[in-house]
Amino acid sequence: MALTMTPKERRQAKTRQAILDTARKIINSKGIDGLSIRSIAKAIDYSPAGLYEYFASKEEIVWAVCSQGQNRLYEAMAQVDPALPDVEYVIELGSAYLNFAAEYPDFFLLMFTTAPQSMRNQAPPGKEIDKEMMGQDSAFTILVEAMGRGVENGTFVLLQNQTVMELAINAWIQVHGTAMLWLTQLRYLNIPLEHIARQSQTTFVRGITR
Amino acid sequence: MALTMTPKERRQAKTRQAILDTARKIINSKGIDGLSIRSIAKAIDYSPAGLYEYFASKEEIVWAVCSQGQNRLYEAMAQVDPALPDVEYVIELGSAYLNFAAEYPDFFLLMFTTAPQSMRNQAPPGKEIDKEMMGQDSAFTILVEAMGRGVENGTFVLLQNQTVMELAINAWIQVHGTAMLWLTQLRYLNIPLEHIARQSQTTFVRGITR
DNA sequence: TTGATTGCCGAACACTGTTCGGATTCTAGA
DNA sequence: TCTAGAATCCGAACAGTGTTCGGCAATCAA
Numbered sequence: 001m002a003l004t005m006t007p008k009e010r011r012q013a014k015t016r017q018a019i020l021d022t023a024r025k026i027i028n029s030k031g032i033d034g035l036s037i038r039s040i041a042k043a044i045d046y047s048p049a050g051l052y053e054y055f056a057s058k059e060e061i062v063w064a065v066c067s068q069g070q071n072r073l074y075e076a077m078a079q080v081d082p083a084l085p086d087v088e089y090v091i092e093l094g095s096a097y098l099n100f101a102a103e104y105p106d107f108f109l110l111m112f113t114t115a116p117q118s119m120r121n122q123a124p125p126g127k128e129i130d131k132e133m134m135g136q137d138s139a140f141t142i143l144v145e146a147m148g149r150g151v152e153n154g155t156f157v158l159l160q161n162q163t164v165m166e167l168a169i170n171a172w173i174q175v176h177g178t179a180m181l182w183l184t185q186l187r188y189l190n191i192p193l194e195h196i197a198r199q200s201q202t203t204f205v206r207g208i209t210r
Numbered sequence: 211m212a213l214t215m216t217p218k219e220r221r222q223a224k225t226r227q228a229i230l231d232t233a234r235k236i237i238n239s240k241g242i243d244g245l246s247i248r249s250i251a252k253a254i255d256y257s258p259a260g261l262y263e264y265f266a267s268k269e270e271i272v273w274a275v276c277s278q279g280q281n282r283l284y285e286a287m288a289q290v291d292p293a294l295p296d297v298e299y300v301i302e303l304g305s306a307y308l309n310f311a312a313e314y315p316d317f318f319l320l321m322f323t324t325a326p327q328s329m330r331n332q333a334p335p336g337k338e339i340d341k342e343m344m345g346q347d348s349a350f351t352i353l354v355e356a357m358g359r360g361v362e363n364g365t366f367v368l369l370q371n372q373t374v375m376e377l378a379i380n381a382w383i384q385v386h387g388t389a390m391l392w393l394t395q396l397r398y399l400n401i402p403l404e405h406i407a408r409q410s411q412t413t414f415v416r417g418i419t420r
Numbered sequence: 421t422t423g424a425t426t427g428c429c430g431a432a433c434a435c436t437g438t439t440c441g442g443a444t445t446c447t448a449g450a
Numbered sequence: 451t452c453t454a455g456a457a458t459c460c461g462a463a464c465a466g467t468g469t470t471c472g473g474c475a476a477t478c479a480a
Binding site for chain 1: 457458459460461462
C-alpha cells in the first residue's frame with residue numbers, strides 16, 4: 001500500500017506515525033497520565049495546535065495507539081509455532097499474551113481498560129475496538145482456531161451446547177484474568193507472574209481436557 | 211467507635227462521608243472522568259478549596275471511595291450462605307463478585323485498574339490497597355477460607371506444591387477475568403454475563419475437583 | 421472577654437485539551 | 451514561469467482542571 005501513495009500522503013503518514021510512536025513511548029515511560037498534547041508536540045518539535053492537522057483529538061491519538069497495540073499483540077501470538085501439540089500450543093499462546101502484558105504494563109492496561117470505555121463513542125465507524133478484537137487477523141482469532149483444532153482432535157472437550165468460540169472466550173478469560181490481576185494486585189505483593197500463571201494454565205487445561 | 215467521638219469529630223466525619231458519598235454517586239453516574247473537585251463541592255454546597263480541609267488531594271478522595279468499595283464488596287460476599295456445599299458456595303461467591311461488577315461497572319473498574327496504580331504512592335501507611343485486599347475482613351479472605359474448607363473436605367484438589375492461598379488466587383483470577391473481560395469487551399458484543407460466567411465457573415470447578 | 425483554633429471561601433497559579441485567525445510554504449494549472 | 455489555492459504550522463486565547471494561599475468569620479478554651 002505504501003507504493004500507491006503520493007509524496008504528500010507519505011509525509012502525512014510519516015508524521016502521523018511519529019505522533020503515535022512518541023505517544024506510545026510516553027505511555028510506556030511516564031504512564032497514561034504523563035501523556036499530554038503538549039508533551040507529544042514538544043518531542044516532535046511541533047506546536048500543540050499543529051497536531052490537530054493529523055488527529056482530531058487526543059482520544060483519537062490514544063485510540064490509534066491502542067489499535068496498533070492490538071496488531072502488536074497479534075504479531076506476538078502469531079509467532080508461536082502452530083506445529084506444537086494442542087495443549088502446548090494453547091499454553092504458549094497464553095504465555096505470549098502474558099509476556100506482552102508484563103513487558104508493557106501501562107500500555108496493556110490502557111488497551112483493555114480505559115480505552116474501550118471512553119473511545120467507544122467516537123471510533124471510526126466499522127473500526128470499533130471490539131470489532132478490532134474479534135475481526136480477522138486479531139489475537140482472538142488465533143485463539144479461536146487453536147481451540148477449534150483441539151476440539152476437532154478430541155484434545156479439548158466442549159460443555160453442553162458450548163461453541164468453539166465460547167470455549168475460546170473462556171480461555172481468554174483465564175489468561176486475561178491472570179494478566180489483569182497480576183498487573184493491578186499480585187505484582188505489588190511480589191508474587192511472580194510465571195509462578196501463578198503456570199498454576200492457572202494447568203488448572204484450566206485440566207478443566208477442558210477429558 | 212462513633213460513641214467515643216466528640217461533637218467536633220462527629221461533624222468532621224459527617225462531612226468527610228458526605229464528600230465520599232457524592233464522589234461515589236458521581237462516579238457511578240458520570241464515570242470517573244465526570245468527577246471533579248468542583249463538581250463534588252457544588253453538590254454539597256462547598257467551595258472547592260473547602261474540601262481540602264478534609265482531604266489532602268483528589269486522589270486521596272478517590273482512594274477513600276475505593277477503600278469503602280472494598281468493604282461493600284466484602285459485605286456482598288459475606289452474605290452468601292456458608293452452609294452451602296463446597297462447590298455451590300464457591301460458585302455463589304463468584305456470582306456475588308460478578309453481580310457487584312455488573313451493578314457498578316465504573317466503580318468496579320476504578321477499584322481494580324486506575325486506582326491501584328496511581329494511588330500506591332501516597333496511600334496511608336499500612337493501608338495500601340493491596341494490604342486492604344489481603345487483610346482481615348476482606349473479600350479475598352472469604353475466598354481463601356472457602357477454598358481451604360473445600361480442600362479439607364476433599365472436594366477440591368491442590369496441584370503439586372500448591373498452597374490453599376494460591377488456589378484461592380486462581381479462583382480469584384477466574385472470576386476477576388470474567389468480570390474484567392465482560393466489562394471492557396464482551397458486554398459491547400451483547401454477550402450476556404450469566405451465560406459466559408456459568409461456563410467459566412463450570413470449567414474452573416471441573417479443573418479443581420478430582 | 422480575651423486569644424487561638426477551626427471552618428470556609430475568593431482569588432490566583434500552573435496545567436490541560438482545544439479552537440481560531442493568520443502567517444508561511446508547497447503545489448498544481450494556465 | 452506566474453499565480454491561485456491548498457496544505458502546514460503556529461501564537462494566542464478560552465474554558466476547564468487540581469491546588470495553594472491569605473484572610474474573613476465563627477467557634478471554642480481559659
